[in-house]
Structure formats: structure tokens, C-alpha cells
Amino acid sequence: MTEILRTEQLTKRFQGLLANDGIDFALASGELRCVIGPNGAGKTTFISMISGHLPATAGSIWYRGERITELPVTARVRRGIVRKFQTPSVFDNLTVQENVELGVLASARRARDVRARIARVLELVRLEEAAETLAVNLSHGQRQWLEIGLLLANNAELLLLDEPTAGMTVEETAATGALVRQLIGELDVAAIIIEHDINFIRSLRAPITVLHLGRVLVEGSFDEIERNQEVREVYLGAE
């Protein structure tokens, strides 16, 4: 698989706090990668620099061979890098269908097949029956899916999902796991998922990067991570 994203010595400093400390990271096209770590490990900071919501203090970000470190959010989105926030950020007072339509229009102002694309996205995120429902009236889990739908409608190539199952019921978490696997399998998008739910991480069967104190502690499969003594001490063992 070809490399889609690479970070080199990516660093973020907030005055005295070193949130990310020289992170080297690589992601292949169509790959799903989970990023885990204790609170304050620098996970959200890491994807915020990739999405462009935070400027890097040092280091560089490469996307499909292009250096994008200094590009604004909108330019990165146009290249296919889109982000889901920790707290679902959708258009509350619009219907689910209108939300997805904005996702389509944001990426292709003159799209001719808007209705077909909306229907496809609603089917993917399992919100067809809620198409006419105001987003504010959706359950928390449905709002998370709707936000993922917005990203899909927006021509995503690289999804940055910050805690996509936060606040979900067990059933919703399982459905989200199935959704993510389907997206990776069917749509050939790559994704970086930040999560705290270890059972959800296990269910994804994806490579894992563990961050601790702003650095990459270890990378590997779930089994390798679970057996790693350092990870057990700083993260898994603490649970």
C-alpha cells in the first residue's frame, strides 16, 4: 500500500507544556490506525495538527508526498483530510438530510448528483429513516454517525475521528465499529481513530499507536500492545 500520510518530528508546545514531542508517524492509503494513550498523552493535539486546527511548533506533515504543515484547514479539507470532533459538531437546527447536503455542497458547489450522494451517505451511516429529523433531536450516537456522514459527503480520503464512540451505548458502539470497518473496506478511505474504549479498539483489529507524554511509546497489533509491559503500566494496567 502507498503511504498517504507521514509526520516527521512533529512537535507542539503550549508555552511550558510539550504536548507532542517529535512524533514520527506513517499511514498507508486505506489503512485504519488507532491512536490510544492516557489522558494528556497528546492524541487530540496530534490530529489537530494534521487537520490544521493547531499549527505545529516544529516538524513537518506530508500528505501524498506534499508538505502540508503550513496549509490552512480549508486547503487540507480540499485534499481530503477531514475531521470529526470529540463532541459531535453538526448543524443542530437542520434536518439530517440538510446536514449531509451541506457536506456534499461544501466539497462540490456544483454537484449535479447531490440527491443520489445524500441518499448513499444516509444509507452508509444508517440514518435513512431519520432523514427528515432535526439533528438536535437525534440520539448522541446518531449525532456521531451524522458527523461521520458529513465527512463522507465531503469527499473524505483521510478521516480523523476523535473518540467516535464517546457517550454511546454498547449497541451504538458495536454499530459504529461495523460502520468504520465498512468504510475502510468499501470506500478505501484511511482513518486515524482516537479512542479510550479498549473493547472497541479490539473489535477494529487495526494497528495501534500508543502515545504517552507526547511521544510514540510503541506501535503494533492489539495483542502486541496488550502484552507490552510499558503500555500495561502507563495505560492498560491503570484501568
Added chain:
Amino acid sequence: MRLTRVRLDQTDGTLRQPGRPRLLDGEAIAGTGVFLMLAALPAVAGGYPVYILPQYMLFGMLALSLGLLWGFVGVVSFGQAAFFALGAYTMGLAMQQTASPINPAYLGLAASLALGGALAGVIGYFLFSAGVRGAYFVIVTLALSIIVEQLAVSQSQITGGWNGMFIDRMSLTFGPLGEVSLYDDAPIYYVVLAVVAATFALLKWLSRATFGKLLVGIRENEDRLIALGVRTALYKTSAFALSGAIACLAGAFYGTHANFVAPSLAGVLFSTEVVVWVAIGGRGYLLGAFLGGVLVASLANYLSAIIPRYWQLALGVIFVLVIVFLKGGIAGAIAKLLAPRRRSPAR
């Protein structure tokens, strides 16, 4: 083409696709009815109503310019009166160019459109690109009103200062085909009606186009839209430029209809009145904003005649009552009554 797009484009036709948008929605139909009634009015009522209604319709057009900004983008401007007054002064100065080979009224109208659009575009570009939002934008537009009013006072050799400026009634010329005088009330009534109706139709069309939908997205969640790759500052600037051009054009017609413009037309008081019209009419609805301008201005005129000392107080009470009890304004309340209920959440 990205694989994602290819796959999203694929549909086997069995999916329940979202409904096809209708050509005319309820507001467009109601708007058509309102403008048809206004068109029929001179046939049944002559005299004062035919004289004064164009001014109220132009106030309605001014309210439309704010309705575009406030209702669609969620940005309140207290500077609409400044654009309105600039349009009137521009028209006044143009009408003084009697030696012009081109109809000076056409010069005035074109210059008003260009001036309003350019000024609002420049102000909007610097403010929105710098991320100015909410109360800070309100303050800047408020300052704009004060600046224009002060300029109108201080540049008295051009504007007439506090004495104001007389503006002649315009006429329509069609080259060798002749001229239509608008000195009588009925012809200018229909010209103003046509301009206001065309403005309403343009804004209504824009609100249903991609441009309008993205403006609504900005109003609802600007940060989300930026995270979807939309350069929202450009859209907000475009909306403000269009709003400024409409307000300026309305002012140009107002000047030639009223035959007069004075600095108070740019003042903070009048700017505030425009906000009140739109709030009472219904900021989420173009027709609400328009009717708010027409009806509240008419009501203010009526109240100022019967209770000259307290009419502003009465208007203020109405404003507060609407804000407290009808947050979407009168149009919002009517729409709520007529609209089918949204489906309960499917969980």
C-alpha cells in the same frame, strides 16, 4: 477522481432518495400574493397610499438587505441605514449632473449599486477575514452609521449639511424610443414595486441555491463548515456586499421618491429601526423582513401622528413583546403554525 466520490455516486435506484425540491415554496407563493396585491392597490386606492407606499416598500427592501444578513448568515448589521443614506446622497449628486449625456438617474442608480457593494465588500473582507464575529461586527457597523451621518453633516458644501439635499424625481429614458416621467405617483409606484419584487425574487432564488444553503450553514455552525473546507469569510463578505448594494439601491430610489435626504437617514436611530422591523417581521423569512419594513414603518408613521410623544415607546414595547413571545418574529410564528411537525427522532 477519488474512489470515495465514485462509490458515493453509485446508487442502484432502490434507495429512498431525498425529496426533489419544489419550484415554489410557501414563502415564495405568499410573496407572489403580496406583490400582486400591491400591484392591484392603485386601482382601488389612489391618493396618499399610492404616494407613500413606495417609501414603505423601499423600507421593506432595506429590511430585505438586513434579512439576508441576519436571517441567513446570522450576522446583525446596524449599518444598513448608512448604506441607505449613501444611496440617497449618491442619487442626489447624480441628479445634479444635468449636462450628462446619460440619464443622470441611471448614473445615480448604477453608482449606488457599485458604491454599496464595493464599500460593504471592502469592510466585510477585512472584518470577516480577520475573524470578526458577533458583537464586534455590530459595533463596527454601528460606527459606520455614525461616520456616514457625521460626514453628511460636515461636508455641507456637498450634502447640504443639516439642511439636507433636494433630489429631483427621476424619469426613465429609452434612447430614441422616448421617456417615461416618474413625476406622478402611480408610475414611480410601479417602478419601485418592480424593483422591490425583483429584489425579493433574487434573494429568494439565492436562498435556495448553493450560496444560500452555505450561508445557512454558516449561521448554524460556522466552525463545522470551515472544518468541511468552506472559506466562510468569502461567503460572508459576498453576502454583506450584496446586502450593502441592495440597501444603497433602495436608498437611491428613496431619495428620488421622497425628493429629499438628510443626515438623520444614516443615523443610529434609523439603523436601529431597521433591526426592529426585521425582528418583528421575522428574521428567518425574507417575506417577514419585507413586511416588517412595510408594516412597522407604516405603524410608526401612524403612531407618530396620533401619539407624537410616545410613539417610539409604543414601538419599543411591541419590539420587546415580539422578542419575548415570538422569537422568530411574526413570520416565524405563522410558519410554525402552518408547517407540518418534524418527525420525532428515530432512535
